Amino acid sequence: MEDSDLDLSFTSSTSIATTSARSSLARSSLCLSFNDSTRISSVSAAAAASSTEIPNLHCRPHRKSDADWSAIRAATNLSSDGTLHLHHLKLVRHVGSGNLGRVFLCRLRDYDHANFALKVVDNNLLTSKKLAQVQTEARILSSLDHPFLPTLYAHLEASHYTCFLIDFCPNGDLHSLLRKQPNYRFPIDSVRFFAAEVLVALEYLHSIGIVYRDLKPENILIRKDGHIMLSDFDLCFTADVVAKLDNRIHNVKSKNKSHRNRFGFHGRRTEEEMLPEFVAEPTTAFSRSCVGTHEYLAPELINGNGHGAGVDWWALGVLIYELLYGRTPFRGGSKESTLRNIASMTVRFDEENTRGMAQVKDLIEKLFVKDPRERLGCARGATDIKRHPFFDGVKWPLIRMYRPPEVPGLAVKKSSKAHVSHVGGWPSYRKKRRSLWKGLNCILLKNKGLNGNLNFN
Numbered sequence: 107m108e109d110s111d112l113d114l115s116f117t118s119s120t121s122i123a124t125t126s127a128r129s130s131l132a133r134s135s136l137c138l139s140f141n142d143s144t145r146i147s148s149v150s151a152a153a154a155a156s157s158t159e160i161p162n163l164h165c166r167p168h169r170k171s172d173a174d175w176s177a178i179r180a181a182t183n184l185s186s187d188g189t190l191h192l193h194h195l196k197l198v199r200h201v202g203s204g205n206l207g208r209v210f211l212c213r214l215r216d217y218d219h220a221n222f223a224l225k226v227v228d229n230n231l232l233t234s235k236k237l238a239q240v241q242t243e244a245r246i247l248s249s250l251d252h253p254f255l256p257t258l259y260a261h262l263e264a265s266h267y268t269c270f271l272i273d274f275c276p277n278g279d280l281h282s283l284l285r286k287q288p289n290y291r292f293p294i295d296s297v298r299f300f301a302a303e304v305l306v307a308l309e310y311l312h313s314i315g316i317v318y319r320d321l322k323p324e325n326i327l328i329r330k331d332g333h334i335m336l337s338d339f340d341l342c343f344t345a346d347v348v349a350k351l352d353n354r355i356h357n358v359k360s361k362n363k364s365h366r367n368r369f370g371f372h373g374r375r376t377e378e379e380m381l382p383e384f385v386a387e388p389t390t391a392f393s394r395s396c397v398g399t400h401e402y403l404a405p406e407l408i409n410g411n412g413h414g415a416g417v418d419w420w421a422l423g424v425l426i427y428e429l430l431y432g433r434t435p436f437r438g439g440s441k442e443s444t445l446r447n448i449a450s451m452t453v454r455f456d457e458e459n460t461r462g463m464a465q466v467k468d469l470i471e472k473l474f475v476k477d478p479r480e481r482l483g484c485a486r487g488a489t490d491i492k493r494h495p496f497f498d499g500v501k502w503p504l505i506r507m508y509r510p511p512e513v514p515g516l517a518v519k520k521s522s523k524a525h526v527s528h529v530g531g532w533p534s535y536r537k538k539r540r541s542l543w544k545g546l547n548c549i550l551l552k553n554k555g556l557n558g559n560l561n562f563n
């Protein structure tokens with residue numbers, strides 16, 4: 107699909123599938139290479155071509171006792187060669203198609219209480235550029251270990267298929283959820299919840315040197331417990347990052363005895379205290395490739411002079427705005443005019459004075475500073491954004507324990523221990539799904555070189 111209304115022939119990602127499940131609602135990511143040093147280091151051919159591979163089960167500390175991991179471990183232990191193969195999996199249904207491949211809900215044959223998502227990429231259908239994107243995604247996925255990011259349970263290479271086995275998110279994506287809200291708008295507390303979780307996920311990515319570059323509601327999936335999972339890592343680039351502890355002055359209540367203030371009341375003094383803060387932002391990250399989704403592109407991405415991790419903080423501003431107002435702030439009549447607006451327009455807000463609006467507007471304005479050197483987050487990363495008054499009261503270390511917002515379309519069952527999901531349907535996908543299953547089933551079954559069976563229930 108060519109984005110015909112753009113100069114410079116920005117090439118939109120095309121769907122390899124007959125129809126994308128996200129169809130007309132989807133905003134495709136673009137990928138325009140300026141032919142110079144992005145720091146994407148390509149995965150070695152050998153690594154990408156490994157037959158079946160499962161990442162080290164012990165290198166995922168936060169999921170060590172997770173039931174899904176236990177199921178994988180059990181299946182792997184039973185396998186004759188100690189590795190997971192496609193024939194250990196059964197495909198349950200097709201959940202969607204994207205730029206690079208198709209995604210299926212699947213289960214382990216012998217332990218079918220755990221759901222997984224299997225992303226299947228047919229390498230034969232990919233251009234060399236897209237193949238490089240698959241390799242980037244493989245490399246990034248294998249390095250992640252965070253509750254708001256996918257766990258890669260297995261990376262399987264079979265014939266000309268590359269398959270990634272990751273967590274399944276039954277609550278769909280944030281874009282679909284937004285469309286289910288009155289006037290396509292979330293209440294401000296829900297915006298804070300999603301923005302805070304995305305911020306924490308980006309903070310983790312940046313701290314391991316990954317610049318995400320494709321933040322948008324379509325790429326934010328909702329797990330069964332109602333918390334988020336960022337997906338799609340094919341447009342990331344990586345850079346070096348050196349974590350450091352910065353000292354910062356905080357105002358703290360004095361531990362000393364109370365004193366009488368000038369109104370005669372007893373109170374505690376506030377004192378200034380130097381506290382160390384963790385800062386890990388790839389401040390020297392640099393790439394010139396223009397990638398991302400038009401409405402979410404930062405000005406420095408458009409002018410092509412090079413960009414760094416600040417593009418993710420700009421995109422966080424666009425995301426917060428979209429969740430708040432149901433539309434992105436710079437969208438024009440064409441993709442070209444959207445880009446012009448991003449480069450020159452100042453953000454405008456609707457007149458509203460409800461609780462928290464002043465703070466959220468201030469945060470958005472600070473993320474929309476066109477010069478990345480002056481933008482909130484660009485010097486000290488997420489640490490600075492977390493301190494913004496919009497997030498006052500958020501207990502960051504406990505963020506996983508927050509109850510997800512109760513909004514239409516998000517069904518999270520409550521239990522004494524954890525939130526258990528209600529597997530909501532994606533009604534609009536249902537019609538297409540059946541024919542796409544059949545299509546892929548035929549292709550896969552016809553393929554004699556495929557290592558193992560991919561059967562549908």
Ligand SMILES: Nc1ncnc2c1ncn2[C@@H]1O[C@H](COP(=O)(O)OP(=O)(O)OP(=O)(O)O)[C@@H](O)[C@H]1O
Binds near residue numbers: 134275279
């Ligand atoms: N882990 C998952 N659980 C549930 N659904 C998923 C999961 N991963 C992807 N999907 C859904 O499958 C579809 C395709 O996703 P995929 O990640 O393959 O996109 P993609 O090929 O990277 O697309 P693009 O690069 O165009 O954004 C989307 O509708 C997405 O919401």
